[in-house]
Amino acid sequence: MSDQDTPRNNEGNQPDDELRRMLEQLLGGGMINPDQLAGVAGLPADPQALSQMLMQLQQAMRNPTEGINWQVVRDAARQTAAENREVSAEEEKEYEQAFGLAQLWLTEVTTVGSTVLPEQPRAITRYEWLNLSHDTWAEISGPVAESISRALVDMINEQAPEEYKSMINQSLPMVRSIGQAMFGMQLGQVLGQLAKEVLSGGDIGMPVLEHGKAALLPQNLSSWSEGLEIKPSEILLYFAVRELAHAHLYMHARWLRLHLVNAVTEFARGIRIDTEQIEDTVRGMDVSNPEELKKVLQSGQLIPPRTPEQEIALERLETMLALIDGWVDVVTQDATSRLPNADAIAEMVRRRRATGNPAEKAFGSLVGLELRPRRLREATSMWRLVTEKLGADARDALWDHRDALPTGQDISDPFALVERLSGSSENVITDELDDELARLLGDPDSFGEAPQGGEDQGDAGSGHEKPRG
Template sequence: MATEPELPDDADRPNEENPLAQFLAQFGITPGPDGEFDMAALTQRLQSVMAQFQTQMAGFGPTDSSSGMNWTFTKDIARRVTSSLGADPTPSASQAGQVRDASGLADLWLDEAIAFPRVTAPVAAWSRADWVEGTFETWQKLGNPIVTSLSTALGALMAREAGPGEEFMKPMVRAAASGMFAAQVGQSLGSLSAEVLSVSDIGLPLGARPQVALLPANIEAFGAELESVTPADVLLFLALRETARQRLFAAVGWLGPQLHALVEHYARDITIDTAALEQAIEQHLSAAMSADDLERAGQTLAGKLFEPAVTPEQAEVLERLETLLALVEGWVDEVVGHTMAKWMPNGAALTEIVRRRRAAGGPAETALKSLVGLELRPRRTRDAANLWAAVRATRGAEARDAAWDHPDLIPTAADLDDPLGYAEHGHVSAPDDLDAELQKLLDQEGGR
């Protein structure tokens, strides 16, 4: 990356020892015999490269002017990664019918088990590509804080690396960095589409509205690895889980926004590793700077963009998020387990399979780590399931579900250590500074 406008002391060095000459040589720009650069030629060449790149990216639709992020490019990469993982046909009429039948039976069973009503949106059978399309808007929202942090880091980097053609290199480097992050996000979502079994499989509400949506092809692959379990039972079990989860998200208005606000709050304070970013730009920013180049650079940058340091505030946010996700998934485990005890004798084995999948580092951990540097694993899901079961046994299913009426009523991490105490008395917490900060985020999201 450019560091000085003149290199009189470096004029005799070979290019491999001269970082500036090596970098600018990628654009066909070399210093004269005296070590000085022809500024007119430099400016003209950089303008040409930037124009070529902008023309290429225009084919993917408009680029966000404030961040330099082209989300259509991101989605295009996700779709191409999805296609590269194997055939992804639209679910057949038979598969769609099986999904509807399983979800319909799940609704009948859950009508007797939980207080939350059915969701109004029609049940859907999705391909992997459908999952990318159906969840992309939410991923874009969750990724925006990282884009802001990336822009800030680039500003600091460019201020430090002032050199020849600085004003023209700034937008080019900014576009390249945004393009590499877009490629990283697209690759992550494309890979995730082959793992998820339903729209909210990772525990977060990702759809535009509460809706039961299952991925038959992925479910068939998942079920093929299980012994002594029929495909129909696997589908019904997953339909029960997704239906219960979507009923919860639909009935508890604060829950989805709170989960999203916690992820965004964590992402807002993430630290960009500027050294890794600078290295990626220097290694991969070429004269062509094509979409394919950026996709390859995004693969190189994956896993290196975020510094591992976590602030005390992020640690608190992470604990809250893990606890809330554990409560959601623990509630689903409890509700579905209690329901299946009556109707599906092999349900307990399926629940254990899902728990092992979650403990091994499921799709939620992979996706959020790539997207916002968040190493998330709701370790206490089993504790949460036991707590919800204790509440049902002590005060009834109505009390279990009524705990979701307000965020101050739900269990805390401390309550998970004393499930019987919570089952007896419940929990009421006073709002703290983080609650106030999260409420501010929610108010901003609602335009208040």
């Protein structure tokens, strides 16, 4: 359509010009207080950062683009991850030696650890983590950003008065661009915060570094372990083993990364904006009060219930993350048995995970997707049972193909998994497996006398479930 054919209002302005001017007035004409905007978004009240944020939104309106503006993401991420400390030459040498020893220990307990990584594991900075993980975040976030942008357009179309719909329909590229710019800034904030918290490349469960790469962040590891009465060298070795276990697992099971990314994409397809719920929530609150608005946003009231398809995708994702972290826990425990404080470090890792790991914070902030491996304790016990009854080779062979991997049902009933893998259920004493699982789960009632009578012994797997600790 030419300029001559484009509908204009009574003043001769094109509809998208009118909409752009209205939004620019909101963003840059003094109608929105940047300090209040920062408070609502949970951003630091940095005048330079806020000014840059508003400029980027205005830029998105004037020059609509397809997809996320990754320069916006990078700028926001590096700003949030400030106080980036370079890795010293002494640290580089120390970490290189730790990775070398960790590799030897790992190959003693798993055949998965015998694969060759494409490059040497190393120590990296926060900024390097952002750069190295960029491609993965782009792959994961693309579908999410598109879904949010589409939901924003649908909401505006549904709620706009009839006289504005024609103008909005002609301005859809600009609306999409604004939605993706806002998502990009939020993503940058999340990644910047992640860069300040992650201890290693595999810390969030998802393989965010390039395939087969392994790395630790000395700055963050030092901050996390500050005040602990454990030698820093022990902590370094423990996390070097964990990181190598993650990297080797993804090298061995090459299908695993794509499987996880597809699960996130499936969840993103179901993202929508519940306008009725927003209206009900906003109707009774003072929208001019930034503190009240902030509380509503943080409460999650505006996040619509997950669809059945999203629930399925979420369950698949949680199960897979539990299987990955459970396997890594078992392998790390075996490989670090020489470390005097390995159990104490493992317990601190579990507590860190229980209080909200980086993955949960990242995806929760982005799309309301809480990636918490809720069944991690049971998955760890399952891997331990398989290891003790069938051996490490049989355990690791389950990662050879996606169809061979244990399911959520296997996590719930690991005795049946062992029976199936052993090939002869007659040779596996169900009661023995039942008691063994109870021991692995830390059930104090499992120690002492064996179960009396035969009535309950045939109901293996149903009478020993304990409340999660």
